Amino acid sequence: MTVVLWAVLAIAVGFVTIVVKARRAMPPRPPLPPDVELPDTPLQRASRWSLGTGLFLAALAIGVVAVHGPEGMMANDNARLLFTALVVAVLVALSGPGIVVAKLRTAGEGATIDERDRTILDRAPAAQGLGTILTLAVWTVGLMERFHASRAVPLDYVFLLFWSCLVVYALGLPVGILVGYRRS
Amino acid sequence: MPKAEIHNQIRKLRFEHAEMTQQELADRVGCTRQTIVLLEQERYVPSLALAMKIARVFGKSVDQVFELEEEA
Numbered sequence: 001m002t003v004v005l006w007a008v009l010a011i012a013v014g015f016v017t018i019v020v021k022a023r024r025a026m027p028p029r030p031p032l033p034p035d036v037e038l039p040d041t042p043l044q045r046a047s048r049w050s051l052g053t054g055l056f057l058a059a060l061a062i063g064v065v066a067v068h069g070p071e072g073m074m075a076n077d078n079a080r081l082l083f084t085a086l087v088v089a090v091l092v093a094l095s096g097p098g099i100v101v102a103k104l105r106t107a108g109e110g111a112t113i114d115e116r117d118r119t120i121l122d123r124a125p126a127a128q129g130l131g132t133i134l135t136l137a138v139w140t141v142g143l144m145e146r147f148h149a150s151r152a153v154p155l156d157y158v159f160l161l162f163w164s165c166l167v168v169y170a171l172g173l174p175v176g177i178l179v180g181y182r183r184s
Numbered sequence: 185m186p187k188a189e190i191h192n193q194i195r196k197l198r199f200e201h202a203e204m205t206q207q208e209l210a211d212r213v214g215c216t217r218q219t220i221v222l223l224e225q226e227r228y229v230p231s232l233a234l235a236m237k238i239a240r241v242f243g244k245s246v247d248q249v250f251e252l253e254e255e256a
Contacts (some may be wrong), residue, residue: 029227032251041216114215115231116222181218184228 003157004066006142007164011058014135014168015175022176026120026183043117044181047073051174052098057093058167061086070156087163094170113144120184128169135168136161191251195224213237233252 032038040048064083065073073079113121139161147153198204206220213234222228223238230238232246239249 028224032227036221038221039217041218044218114219115234116219117216118224167223 002146003070003160004062006139007062007065007160010135010138010142010161011164011168013138014131014165015171017134018127018131018168018172018175019179021130022124022172022179023183025123025126025176026180028183041081041113041117041181043113043121046096046179047174050093051171051178054090054094054167054171054174057086057090061090061163065160067127070160071154074159087167090167090170091170094174096168096174113166116184120177120180124173124180127176128172133166135165139164189226189255190229191226191253191255192223193222193249193251194238197244197249201242209238212241232234 061083064079064086068076068079073083142154143157143161147157194209198206198209206217206224210217210220214237215234219228219230219234223230225242235246235250239246
């Protein structure tokens with residue numbers, strides 16, 4: 001169970017880092033009058049959908065680890081395949097088919113993205129690197145403390161470390177976009 | 185360097201042009217309605233290209249739609 005908590009902590013640290021760094025990357029916008037409602041853009045809707053779906057699937061993947069434990073999961077082919085399929089689904093959801101589609105559509109009649117969206121998209125990945133590094137750091141500290149006596153980390157944990165870093169990296173894009181819309 | 189603010193007449197011009205909706209203007213200049221709302225609230229400064237497209241929709245020059253106000 002400890003490893004599940006550690007995985008959640010590592011992902012949470014990465015997530016918080018991404019939010020904080022993304023906020024700092026965008027200058028704050030003066031608040032709108034209370035009677036003015038800001039409609040969502042297609043890119044914003046796609047990002048929100050991506051993030052919600054991605055987080056839901058990530059929770060399911062963590063649930064699989066919690067039920068079987070890292071060693072049990074690696075020993076059980078079905079559990080391992082289910083975990084891998086869920087993490088791949090997380091990555092697909094977070095990379096956002098909607099974002100890609102929106103990005104590919106050019107400005108013009110019925111445009112889905114405009115110059116402001118492009119600025120937000122350009123700045124959104126700013127926090128991905130730092131978030132991933134800090135997730136890696138949290139894992140490294142945890143694994144070092146847990147296994148320093150045996151001087152060897154089981155492959156099961158390396159598997160989790162890799163996937164969680166990848167998930168945090170993928171989280172960076174939709175989070176960066178959503179923070180960008182709130183700030184700019 | 186003096187602080188500069190850009191004001192605009194977009195909201196007024198929309199109503200003068202057969203009460204054009206924000207969505208209609210957004211479609212004609214190729215941007216989202218959110219950008220039009222932020223422009224009207226003067227929370228977003230457009231690129232020169234977008235400013236020119238907006239001015240063209242209203243049949244005005246850019247400086248008839250956008251005004252630069254400099255504070256000393």
